Amino acid sequence: MLLRIAERTAVLLVSLGVSSALVFGFMVLLPGDPARVALGVNATEADVSRLRLEFGLERPLLEQYLTWIGGLIRFDPGLSYVSRAQIGPQLADRLQVSLILVAASMLIAVALALPFGTLMAVHHRKASGLVLSAVSQVGVAVPAFLAGILLITVFAVQLRWLPASGWTPPAYDPGMFVKQLVLPALSLGIVQGAVLTRYVRSAVLDVLREDFLRTARAKGLTPMRALVRHGLRNAAVPVVTVLGLQLATLLVGAVVIERVFVIPGLGSLLLDAVGNRDLIVVQDVVMVLVVAVLLVNFVVDLLYLAIDPRLRTAAR
Numbered sequence: 001m002l003l004r005i006a007e008r009t010a011v012l013l014v015s016l017g018v019s020s021a022l023v024f025g026f027m028v029l030l031p032g033d034p035a036r037v038a039l040g041v042n043a044t045e046a047d048v049s050r051l052r053l054e055f056g057l058e059r060p061l062l063e064q065y066l067t068w069i070g071g072l073i074r075f076d077p078g079l080s081y082v083s084r085a086q087i088g089p090q091l092a093d094r095l096q097v098s099l100i101l102v103a104a105s106m107l108i109a110v111a112l113a114l115p116f117g118t119l120m121a122v123h124h125r126k127a128s129g130l131v132l133s134a135v136s137q138v139g140v141a142v143p144a145f146l147a148g149i150l151l152i153t154v155f156a157v158q159l160r161w162l163p164a165s166g167w168t169p170p171a172y173d174p175g176m177f178v179k180q181l182v183l184p185a186l187s188l189g190i191v192q193g194a195v196l197t198r199y200v201r202s203a204v205l206d207v208l209r210e211d212f213l214r215t216a217r218a219k220g221l222t223p224m225r226a227l228v229r230h231g232l233r234n235a236a237v238p239v240v241t242v243l244g245l246q247l248a249t250l251l252v253g254a255v256v257i258e259r260v261f262v263i264p265g266l267g268s269l270l271l272d273a274v275g276n277r278d279l280i281v282v283q284d285v286v287m288v289l290v291v292a293v294l295l296v297n298f299v300v301d302l303l304y305l306a307i308d309p310r311l312r313t314a315a316r
Contacts, residue, residue, distance in 0.1 A: 005226060012294060012295075015294050016085075016291065016294060019290045019291075019294065020065075020069050021065070023283060023286050024283065025030060027279050027283045028061060030279065032294070033083045034055065034278075034280070035055060035081070036265050037278075038082050039051060040094075046294035054211055055081060056148060063113065068283070069182050072284070072287060077280075077284045078280060079280075080281055081278050081281075082278040083181065090269060091266075091288060092102065092304045093264075094264060094266045094269045094286060095136045095265075097167060097263060097264055097265040097266075098168075098258070099233055099255055100181070100266060101184055101188070102250045105184075105187075105188070105250055105254075106192070106243075106247060108185055108191070109189045109192040109246065110186045110193075110196070112197065113193045113196035114196040114200060114305060116136070116200075117134060117196070117199070117200025117203075117204065118204050120132045120133055120200075120201040121205045122204070127151060136194045136195075136197045136201075137198075139190060139193070140198065144188050144191045144192075144253050144256065144257055145260050146186050147186075147191055148183065148184065148187035148257055149260065152188055152260075155300045156183065162179050165182050165260075165261045165262040166180050166261075166263075167263045167264055168180055168259075183261065184258075186259050187261075188250055188257055190251075191253075192249065192250060196242060196246060198244070199238065199239055200241045202238075203238045220250055220259070220292055239301065240300055244296050244297055244300035248293040251288070251289055254268030255270060255271065259271065266285055270282060272283040272287070
């Protein structure tokens, strides 16, 4: 097991190195001069050259890359090309907001998918199972931003139960924080929950056909008790895989939802930086998202070992 953990850690470190090189390379290949963008079109060549020297853009690419990646490792990503503000505090504040939104959305998705996916599998030949399956298919087809707009129309505009946009830190006003979090979290959580429900249904159906579950029922357990005691853990392995992928999807999907609900998260910071052509901020935000996705995949690999003892045996 320790060997397997060491192997996955090595893969994570290599993936981080390759990803950082690719992100840096793509940013370098983009057209435009960051110094000229920061100074405006009326800047003189002398001013542009002086700012390029200040930004370190005159140095060799390898030196620029090592300086950038070293700053990220030290949690000091540098200064914005446009505003000259420190990027680190912005990243920390925006990342906290995005993580809260993603965590709340994932909790909603799991809370919907586990019971309904299991019911769809257990009652797959009954009318109730078919109805739930049809509803989940509709949820899969609806984009998160459209779900957000519909929720705003119903609960914010017509019923006036919840605010349509905005973000209040939980330390300032916990009540308003919860109210402003509900609609964006539901927008992401319902759509991802519909997708996850289909995978839970498929995984549970596969387990229901296994011999060990029929044996458990033959020994006197009810179908539901046999499923809960012996089946759900076996169905969890493919579901955990999908959960890891959905966390990555939620991080990307949050970019649009943050715009719809005017939430100051990483997505809003990324879109603002793209609009201002603040390439160093774009580079840092993209790298943070890449690191988050790779860490999620790493945690999923470790969860495999915790859920399935056969993997622990094979890893020895």
